[in-house]
Amino acid sequence: MTLTSPNPNLAEPAIPGWQRTLRKLLQPVILLGPSGLWLLLLLVFPTLLILELSLIPGARLGNPPGPYGIGNYIEIFKPVYLQVIWRSLYFALGTTLFCLLLGFPVAYWIALKAPSRWRNLLLVGFILPLWTSSLLRAYAWITILRPSGLLNSLLGFFGLPGQEWLNRTPAVFIGMTYSYLPYMVLILYASLEKLDRRLLEAASDLGATQQQSFWRVTVPQTMPGIAAGGLLVLIATLGDFAVPELLGGASSMTVSRLIYNQFLGATRNWGLGSSISMILILGVSISIALLLKYGDRDAI
Amino acid sequence: MSQTVIQQDVAETDTMFDVELRKVFKVYNGETAVRNIDLNIRQGEFFSILGPSGCGKTTTLRMIAGFEEPTGGEVLIRGQSMANVPPYKRPVNTVFQSYALFGHMSVWDNVAFGLRLKDCPKSELQQRVGESLELVKMDSLARRFPAQLSGGQQQRVALARALVNRPTVVLLDEPLGALDLKLRKEMQLELTTLHRDLGVTFVMVTHDQEEALSLSDRIAVMNIGKIEQIGTPTEIYEQPCTAFIADFIGDTNLMPAELATLQGETVEATTRSGLKIWVKPQALFKENPTREVLVSIRPEKIQLGSTDSSEIANRYDGTLKHVMYLGNHTHYQVELPSGDVITVFQTNRSSEQLKPGMPIQIYWSASDSLALPV
Structure with a gap:
C-alpha cells in the first residue's frame, strides 16, 4: 500500500475509445475555429464577393449595370488602365530597388561592423518611424517638399533655384522608399546577422579581398534575405494607397486609386473595380508564393 | 635533456x-x-x-x-x-x-x-x-x-x-x-x-x-x-x-615528493606518505637542484609480480584494490602499505584472473620514474 502514487490525481482515468476519437476530431475545430471564422468572414467571403462582382453584375449591391461576363477583365486591357497598372508596377519595383540599394549598406554595417552593444539601439532607431501613422509621415513629407517647404528653402540657402517636387514621380519614390526602408533594413539585418563569419574568413584565407568576399560570399549567402526583403516591399508597395495619392497627385494614379475611383469616385464602375482588384490580388498572391518559396523565412 | x-x-x-x-x-x-x-x-x-x-x-x-x-x-x-x-x-x-x-x-x-x-x-x-x-x-x-x-x-x-x-x-x-x-x-x-x-x-x-x-x-x-x-x-x-604534460598526455601516477642528494645516476625521493622511490633525475635537477618535485610513473611501465633483477630499484608489496578489464588490457589499482594507490596497466597476455583483495607485488626501474618540477 505504501507504493501508491502520492498524488492520486496523476493517475489518468481510462477514457473510452469513442471519446478519444471525438476529442481528436474536435481539437482542431476548437483551436482553429475562431481564427478560421474570422478569416472566412473578413478575407475569404469579401474576396469571393469581389470575384462575383467582377464576373456577374448583381443588383443586390445596388451597383449600376455594367458589362457582363469577363468583359470587365477585357476592359483592363484598354491603354488607360494598362498605363495605371504599369505605373503601379514601376513605382513598386523602383521603390523596392531603392530600398535594397539604400538598405543593404545600412543592414550590412549594423550586422557586421557596428559595435555589438549598439546594434539593438541602431535597429530601434530605424523602426521608430514605423510607430507613427503612414498618413502622418506622408503629410510630413508634404511640408518638406511643397514649393515653400524645407527642401526648397535649403536649396535657396545655397543659391539654387527651388523646384516643383510635389505631385511628381520623384516625390512618390521618396515617400515610398522612406516608408518601406525600415522593413527592408530589418529583414536584411536578420539575414546578414546569421551569416557565418567563418565563411568570410575562409574566403579571405583563400585569397579574396574584402570586396571579392562581399560579392562572392556575402551577397549569395544572403540572397534569401534579399529575396524576402524585396518581395515584402514589393507586396506592400503594390497596394499602397496613401503615399502615391498624397505625394504623387492626380498625374500619378496607381492601381489602388483606380480601384477606389471605380467604387467610390466619379466613375462608379464596380465591375471594373472588382476585376482590377482581382488582378491585384493575383499579383500579390504570386509575390507571396515566391516569398515563401525563395525568401529567408527566419528573417521574415 | x-x-x-x-x-x-x-x-x-x-x-x-x-x-x-x-x-x-x-x-x-x-x-x-x-x-x-x-x-x-x-x-x-x-x-x-x-x-x-x-x-x-x-x-x-x-x-x-x-x-x-x-x-x-x-x-x-x-x-x-x-x-x-x-x-x-x-x-x-x-x-x-x-x-x-x-x-x-x-x-x-x-x-x-x-x-x-x-x-x-x-x-x-x-x-x-x-x-x-x-x-x-x-x-x-x-x-x-x-x-x-x-x-x-x-x-x-x-x-x-x-x-x-x-x-x-x-x-x-x-x-x-x-x-x-x-x-x-x-x-x-x-x-x-x-x-x-x-x-x-x-x-x-x-x-x-x-x-x-x-x-x-x-x-x-x-x-x-x-x-x-x-x-x-x-x-x-x-x-x-x-x-602538466605527463598528466595531459597519456596517464601517469603523480606524487609530490622530496629529493635526497644525488648518488651516482639515481636519487631517492620520499613522498609525503613516506614512500621511498628511486628516480632518475633529469638534467634540470643536476644543474639546478630543487628538492620539491613531482614523481611521475607511467602506469604501463609498472609490472605486476616479483622480480629478481638487481637493476629494478623500486619493488613494493601491496593489495589489489580494483581491477578494470578493458579487453586488450587491464587497469589495476594497487594500494601500498603507505596508503598510496598506484595505477598499473597490463596488456592481457594470459587469462590469469587477478581478484581485488589479493596481495600483489609491483616493480619498476628507476629510469621509469621521472622527477618533474612542481
Whole structure:
C-alpha cells in the first residue's frame, strides 16, 4: 500500500475509445475555429464577393449595370488602365530597388561592423518611424517638399533655384522608399546577422579581398534575405494607397486609386473595380508564393 | 635533456623554417591568450600544437593565418615578416574546424574558389581542381553541394580547397574534431599519406593527444598561453618536462615528493606518505637542484609480480584494490602499505584472473620514474 502514487490525481482515468476519437476530431475545430471564422468572414467571403462582382453584375449591391461576363477583365486591357497598372508596377519595383540599394549598406554595417552593444539601439532607431501613422509621415513629407517647404528653402540657402517636387514621380519614390526602408533594413539585418563569419574568413584565407568576399560570399549567402526583403516591399508597395495619392497627385494614379475611383469616385464602375482588384490580388498572391518559396523565412 | 636541446639547435641552423614565431604575444580584452611564444616550424614538417581548450593554440594558428594580429612579437613565413599582411596575401591555407564550405557553391566551385581569385587560366584550373578532388577521393561528387555531403566528405572537400592553392603551409584547426571515431582513424591515415606525398608543411591544432602523437613529426604542448615543451612524440611522452604534460598526455601516477642528494645516476625521493622511490633525475635537477618535485610513473611501465633483477630499484608489496578489464588490457589499482594507490596497466597476455583483495607485488626501474618540477 505504501507504493501508491502520492498524488492520486496523476493517475489518468481510462477514457473510452469513442471519446478519444471525438476529442481528436474536435481539437482542431476548437483551436482553429475562431481564427478560421474570422478569416472566412473578413478575407475569404469579401474576396469571393469581389470575384462575383467582377464576373456577374448583381443588383443586390445596388451597383449600376455594367458589362457582363469577363468583359470587365477585357476592359483592363484598354491603354488607360494598362498605363495605371504599369505605373503601379514601376513605382513598386523602383521603390523596392531603392530600398535594397539604400538598405543593404545600412543592414550590412549594423550586422557586421557596428559595435555589438549598439546594434539593438541602431535597429530601434530605424523602426521608430514605423510607430507613427503612414498618413502622418506622408503629410510630413508634404511640408518638406511643397514649393515653400524645407527642401526648397535649403536649396535657396545655397543659391539654387527651388523646384516643383510635389505631385511628381520623384516625390512618390521618396515617400515610398522612406516608408518601406525600415522593413527592408530589418529583414536584411536578420539575414546578414546569421551569416557565418567563418565563411568570410575562409574566403579571405583563400585569397579574396574584402570586396571579392562581399560579392562572392556575402551577397549569395544572403540572397534569401534579399529575396524576402524585396518581395515584402514589393507586396506592400503594390497596394499602397496613401503615399502615391498624397505625394504623387492626380498625374500619378496607381492601381489602388483606380480601384477606389471605380467604387467610390466619379466613375462608379464596380465591375471594373472588382476585376482590377482581382488582378491585384493575383499579383500579390504570386509575390507571396515566391516569398515563401525563395525568401529567408527566419528573417521574415 | 640538455643534449636534446643542443641537437635541436644544430639541426635548426641548416634547416629552412616555414613558420617562425618570435616572442609572440596576444592580449584579448585585457586577458592574455598567448604569452611570449617562440616557435620554429621546419619545411615539410607535420607540426602539431597540442593543448587543452583555452590554452591559446587556436589563437596561435589564427595569428599564423592572419585572422589575428599579434599584440607583440613577430610571425614569419619563409623568412618574411607577416606584420600587416592580410590573410589573403599570406601563402597559407586553412582547413577550418567547421570546414567553412560555401553552401551556395558546388564541391567543384568550392575547390576552384582560390584559383579563380588568382585568375588562373581555365585549362590549368580544370586540371588542378580535378587533381585535388582526386587526391581526396571526391572527384565523383564534384557536382554535389556541401549540404548533400557527410561530415567526412565535407572534411575532404575542405582539404582539397586548401591544397589546390599549393600553399607553403597548410593550417589545420582541429581538422578531425567533428568526425566519429572510426572515420577519424581513417582520416588520420589519409592525412599522413597526403602529407608524405605532397611534402607540404602541415601545422595542426588539436586537443587530442593520441592524434598529435600518431600524426606529428614534432609537437608543441601548450598550457595557459605558453609552450611547455616542443619535441618529437617520443620525447613528449617519454620525457615530459612538466607534470602538466605527463598528466595531459597519456596517464601517469603523480606524487609530490622530496629529493635526497644525488648518488651516482639515481636519487631517492620520499613522498609525503613516506614512500621511498628511486628516480632518475633529469638534467634540470643536476644543474639546478630543487628538492620539491613531482614523481611521475607511467602506469604501463609498472609490472605486476616479483622480480629478481638487481637493476629494478623500486619493488613494493601491496593489495589489489580494483581491477578494470578493458579487453586488450587491464587497469589495476594497487594500494601500498603507505596508503598510496598506484595505477598499473597490463596488456592481457594470459587469462590469469587477478581478484581485488589479493596481495600483489609491483616493480619498476628507476629510469621509469621521472622527477618533474612542481
